[in-house]
Amino acid sequence: MSTYKLTRRRFAGAALALAFLLGPVGGALAAETIKLGVIGGDEERIWEVAKKVAAKGGLDIELISFSDYAIPNEALEKGDLDANAFQHKPYLDSQIAARGYKIVAIGYTLVAPIAFYSKKVKAFADLPQGATIGIPNDPSNGGRGLKLLEANGLIKVKADKGLLPTVLDVTDNPKNVQFKEIDAAQIPNLLPDLDGAVINTNYALGAGLSPRTDALVQESRTGNPYGNFIAVREADKDKPVFKKLVAAYQNQDVADFINANFKGAIQPAW
Template identity: 85%
Template structure:
């Protein structure tokens, strides 16, 4: 993978100090340039297509890739990014509640139904008594994982918990599952030590899984509340440059690329 000058991409690690090194220009935003934070891998590949579409409309998208979910909103809030595109509404809501970010969505991108994977069993029903099950440790994706497991009968959850249940809201656990709350990006690496785990699709694809064939159970693709979107600082939401940015992604070329490359594992959300 080419890392530098044709696409001017830069990689950010998990250390917050790297965020503050992302360009000294701060929050300055040229009318024809957007510094956009995305998760590296398949989402970055999709944005490379959108970047070419944008260039034809006079918009230069500079992609800055991250390896996990922890930093892009902080980078956006601090002015080191102009926009990011990696999260769904429940995740942003939890980040706003925890950190007070003034960040808003401006246009949907994709939806990646989350799934349950295992290297030890072949069917979800075969989970043993006392199974160790990994789930993401952030509130929105952890809640998403628990709702998936409840939808497939492994557990029951307290009524009214909505999209953000926690393990404390599990009211019935007939198989005595032991939940391991783990960093979402690390779950694929830890899967051999677990009986199974709920893994976000971008990390599953990055680990070589095929969601269509390897996920033992998966979210529905219809009426899914976890559509990802482009987000900007609230003060910037009406800037014309972001209408161009959204249009560059919500484009037939991008939709065709998603369908051809991912065949349903990732879908357009607009």
């Protein structure tokens, strides 16, 4: 065996032992990584800010972007995601009732008041008799849309249905408006064919609609039950890594980004 080979092996062994004693370079701990499901667009932009905050604390957030609401809870339940952040409590409650998911909320993120838009009338009161109105076709956002219309005097719904009325629960409809239940992501594309529609804020912003200047009516921002949150599997809710995740979002850098970029259309919910 040559002297060079022996020396090289001894050096490698010593380096390995030193690395074992010190851990990663500089004594820093290896970053924890979690896969987080979000809706693409503005929510993802906000999470990019939280991701930078998290990285400073040794948490690597891998953002997995979705284009609709139907998949992130299924992916979380199956273990394809570690957490998701896209929904409010009425939506999760309806998903749990329908699919039996064992998913819980661990920390609030944002609130984005839903609003009504129209390309055909300039004021909500100008909706004509027999108007065709689009609402989301999922139970929670469909109910949310109906409650918005009720709050502005267009219809009345059964009081005992709480936040989840359906079109079958409409008890008073003086203008005889007709409802079209449509996938929430597709409503902005169909708005020109409707007299008006209730559109979730993330999809409205993605379509170039401004809740501040284009909405005819909008939910109140105070006392709003539709604050979004981070959700995880129930068995994981007490893991320390998720406390880091919540803290990374509920951070002043994130709040400042939301307030500067969305002018009240989206607001911090913590």
